[in-house]
Amino acid sequence: MRLLICLILASMVAIPTRAELVIEITRGIENPIKIAVVPFRIKSSGAFDVDVARLIESNLERSGQFARVRRDNMLSLPGPDDQIFYRDWRAIDSEYTVVGSIERDSQGLLVRYGLHDIFGERVLFAERIPGSQESLRDIGHYISDRIYEALTGVKGIFSTRLLYVSAERRSEKDQTFKLILSDADGGSPRTIFQSSEPILSPAWSPDGSRVAYMSFRGKRPGIYVQTFASGEVQKVSDFPGLNSAPSFSPDGRKLALTLSRDGNPEIYVANLRTGELARMTNHFAIDTEASWSPDGRSILFTSSRGGKPQLYLMHVADKVVKRVTFDGDYNSNGTFTPDGESIVFVHRTNDRFHIARMNLKTREIRILTETDLDESPSVAPNGTMVIYATSDEGRGLLGLVSMDGRVRVRLPSVSESVREPAWSPYFN
Amino acid sequence: MNILKQAKAVGIAATLAVLAGCAGQVNEQAAPAEPTKPATSEQKASASKLESAADKAAREARQAAFESAEQLRKNAMAADTLFFFGFDRSDLGQDALDDLDAHAKYLAANRAAKVRLEGHADERGTRAYNLALGERRANSVTRYLVIQGVNRSQIETVSYGEERPLSLSRDDNGWSRNRRVELIYQ
Structure with a gap:
């Protein structure tokens, strides 16, 4: 009844x-x-x-x-x-x-x-x-x-947004890349930049009003900052060689990035107002994928200076560098959790790439994902979830995993191959 | 090792395909040079009566230089344009050197010729790191060419990281084809 x-x-x-x-x-x-x-x-x-x-x-x-x-x-x-x-x-x-x-x-x-x-x-x-x-x-x-x-008892993240890159491939040299802004659930996707050349490393400004990314204008890569509201695009760098992996400082005034204008990939910090550039690393190995600590005092980055890619932490004031990861022969693309206590990064184990988290005090590493070729981790502003890119049968898709690895969700994309997710800060 | 050989074989096959396209181009471009080629023996005999020994030597030197330049060009166009690397490596393999030598000799003899070196990586590892790795691979090739006498200004490099794979096979064979530098004449 x-x-x-x-x-x-x-x-x-x-x-x-x-x-x-x-x-x-x-x-x-x-x-x-x-x-x-x-x-x-x-x-x-x-x-x-x-x-x-x-x-x-x-x-x-x-x-x-x-x-x-x-x-x-x-x-x-x-x-x-x-x-x-x-x-x-x-x-x-x-x-x-x-x-x-x-x-x-x-x-x-x-x-x-x-x-x-x-x-x-x-x-x-x-x-x-x-x-x-x-x-x-x-x-x-x-x-x-x-x-x-x-x-x-934890602030929600449902009103936040995502940035990610979609790629549609017809052949090696005929592809369409789109930078897409969507709601946190993948809804209301809109293309904010499109190119036949690769788009990489979208990074949110701390106030959520701008995005920095790498794209090609002509045949040359550069770092650009685009303001959402006006669509206005500011060129930060397009030096010969690499211009990649931008990361906003927590005060939004500076951008850490990778340039190889001096012959080798090094971390630089660009002052967005004056355009002034400060070179932060000086090593013949690869230094890239800079990411600021929440207090703005340190920069986490990937370096092959020990022979294999590992994560290092630089104290910005005196440029003193300390190695952070020692487990495994491939640890890269690190980012801090909002409380600054842990880092989330890509960790290779048994020839597979997973997202892992390490508590900086205890040095304990927890592997969060078990799909393959997991990369580009980005932490939600409330620190509960990580969005990352993974792949299934060659098609890129996005996954969510809780900070303890216990909750795993796949966000299948509608059609294209998607990658490089970046979780926005809070807007309120 | 087997994989590398296979990759090399595939690379050669790709190059041959490229060459098949290039061959026509070479002939076409060589066509205007025809009149300067050796004349018939009859003409040659009558001409030799008129020219001095010095003129003859100069003409033959020009001829030799032309033929050698043309030979260098042919060698370069016949050489491989794809150079492969190990995982997370940017050092050139021994088997790349003969082909690179052919490109280097041609470029060193023709300062107006320019190449673009595109560095690539396989999909494993993070994208920004692979962008740096692709650049290091292109730089390895650049360094070798410069040591062989090519002017740095004749070379332009760009890294695409893992964004433009040649092969979509997600296995050792596919990955080894994607860890490459492509040499493209501009």
Whole structure:
């Protein structure tokens, strides 16, 4: 009987359908929080092209810390003004239930939602969010952030963004590279730069307003900084030889980068306002892939000065360099976690390349991924997840892994081969 | 070692394919030079009566120089243009040297000729590191050519890292083909 009611109710609620990224959770935590996100009731005529409830449950599930209660198990589909029968939700193992509605008003749209604690039998909070058709996805991400923070105590990352590079190959010398900006869930992708020559190493400015990357203008590579809002592009360098691997200093004023203008790949720091260049390394080996520590005092980089690529840490003030990694014969492309306590990098073991994390104090290394050719790790601003590039049958795709390696998610791309992901800072 | 041999064989095959294309080009470009080639014996005999010994020596020297320049050009065009490297290595193999010598001699004798050296890496390892590795490979070739008398200004280098693989095979054979420098006449 209940099932029947449920089916009837389901057929009465207009649920817009839309193709979405298939989230494949290859591994999750043992006891995820069970959450039911009831389809948001549409209180005016016409459908919306975003299923806000689906977006929220996908976001939460992708964190690995939540498990969704399936819609077809729900015994009723209440809106924000309806009474919640807590016993019914307990019966289907929901610990928390989200109810909401979308209505059109004179200003545009009004989204209302509430989060219910099923065992505590109370509303934890409820909000009214004005918006528009275009901001519906942003509102969904905002609600996801609010729920995530309320239930885990950690700031959410669903309103952050990703940059990555897609490549479409027709032959060795006929390729299209695109620099793409998307929501953190891969939604709303938009191309911000396109070239027939490679695009590499997109790096966010600390305020999230600009991106630095390597691209070719003509036949020569250079480092460029592009401002999102205006589309304006500033050339930082296009010296003969390498111009690669840019990284913004935490204050956003400087850019560490690799140049070989003196004959060999070395780390330099460019002052973005004056254009002044300071050479930081001086070694006949390869020095590249600079990345600033969160306090701006150190630069982590890859060097082959010991014969094989390893990670080194330079104290910026006196340029004193210390080797950081000793395990394995290939450790590269390191980046700090936001707390500055650990580094995440590419580590080769048994001839396979994985993402690993090392605590700088204990020197303990934990291998986080088990796919192959894993590279380009970029840490979420709340330090809970790492996005990285991997490949499947030669096609590049992006993966997410939690900082303890327990949650693994693949983000399959729609068509092209994707790589070089970079996770944005917070925008608020 | 087997792999290297295979890679070399594939490289030669690729070069032969390139050469098949080049052969026509060489002939075409050589065509305007035809009138200066040795004349018939009859003409030669009558001409030799008129020219002095010194003129004759000069003419023959020019002829020899032309033939040698043409030979250098032919040798260079026949030489391999793909040079392969070991994983995370940028040192040239012994088997590359004969071909590089042919390019070096031609470039040293023709200061107007220019080459572009494109350094590449296989997909293993990180992209920015591989960009540096591709450049080191191109620099190894540059250094060798300069030692053989080529002017540094005749050489332009660029690294594509792992972004432009020749082979999409994800095995030792494919990877060894991708760790390369391509020498391209401009």
